[in-house]
Amino acid sequence: MKRSAYGLLALLILAVLASFAAGEIFSRPARREIGVAPPDLRALSVQIPSTKGERVSGWFARGLPNRGAVLLLHGVHADRRQMIPRALWLQSIGYSVLLIDLPAHGESSGDRITFGLREGEGVRAALAYLRHELPGEPVGVIGVSLGAASTVLARLHPAPEAVVLESMYPDITEAVEDRLAIRLGMPGRSIAPLLLVQIPLILGVRADALRPIDALPDLHAPVFLIAGSKDRHTRLEESERLFEAAAQPKQFWVVDGAAHVDLYDFDPPAYKARVLPFLERYLQVSHHASR
Secondary structure, eight states, rough: HHHHHHHHHHHHHHHHHHHHHHHHHHHSEEOOOOOOGGGGGGGGEEEESSSTTEEEEEEEEEOTTTTTTTEEEOOOOOOOOGHHHHHHHHHHHTOOOEOOOTTEEESSSSSSOTTTHHHHHHHHHHHHHHHHHHHOEEEEEEEEHHHHHHHHTTOOOSSOOOOEEEOOOOOOHHHHHHHHHHHHHHGGGGGGHHTTHHHHIIIIGGGGGOHHHGGGOOSSOEEEEEETTOOOOOOOHHHHHHHHHOSSSSEEETTTOOOSSSSHOOOOHHHHHHHHHHHHSSSSSHHHHHH
């Protein structure tokens, strides 16, 4: 019995150590050198002041006057380069585009990935930059995964004229449980508390602050929610609950066969056919003036 007790204790210690190692890996910054924009994007490198001396790095490309602008926000552990295909498409039809590295990613400052909370400060700074550079122009946001959560958790006032949210998690508890289940099977969900307890210890934020589903009704912007039918990181039933929580006007598109992948790359023609009418409807100067 003593051997069994010691064995269980050893397994518990190993589980705790492994969870802290996983917490460190998930939250460590994904900073890296990005460099200049690709020539065909014709964009300027920008450094945008954020809060408390932080800065947000990005590329800004002007489009046609009175066409509107779109802020493009990448997923976790990625950087602005993930959004280049969307930027080139939007630029080709006249939109101004701003691609940024979210805080603690790419060339932006930041010590920890906070799963959307402090990244939201970078979103606010980027939107303020766009409104300063393009006064009177309607502004939209396309956010992927972490970029989507950062947009919602930023609690933007004033809100953008249109928001596209792709593959967004509803709350951090489900996000952690889903990812552990992918790696360890259903028993992995039972060790989620070992990771969740670290959030205030490592990140200095409360786990209950990381619930985009609670903040979504207060976004006060037209929302287009997009999800993959085979996404295991944010299950379809979770995306359906997000759609229910969003205020009108709203749209929902389930991308058949897509997992937690770049939904633009998965099917560019279908993506353009769905997203462009949404942007065209709400990023019109006349529509913007009537709000």
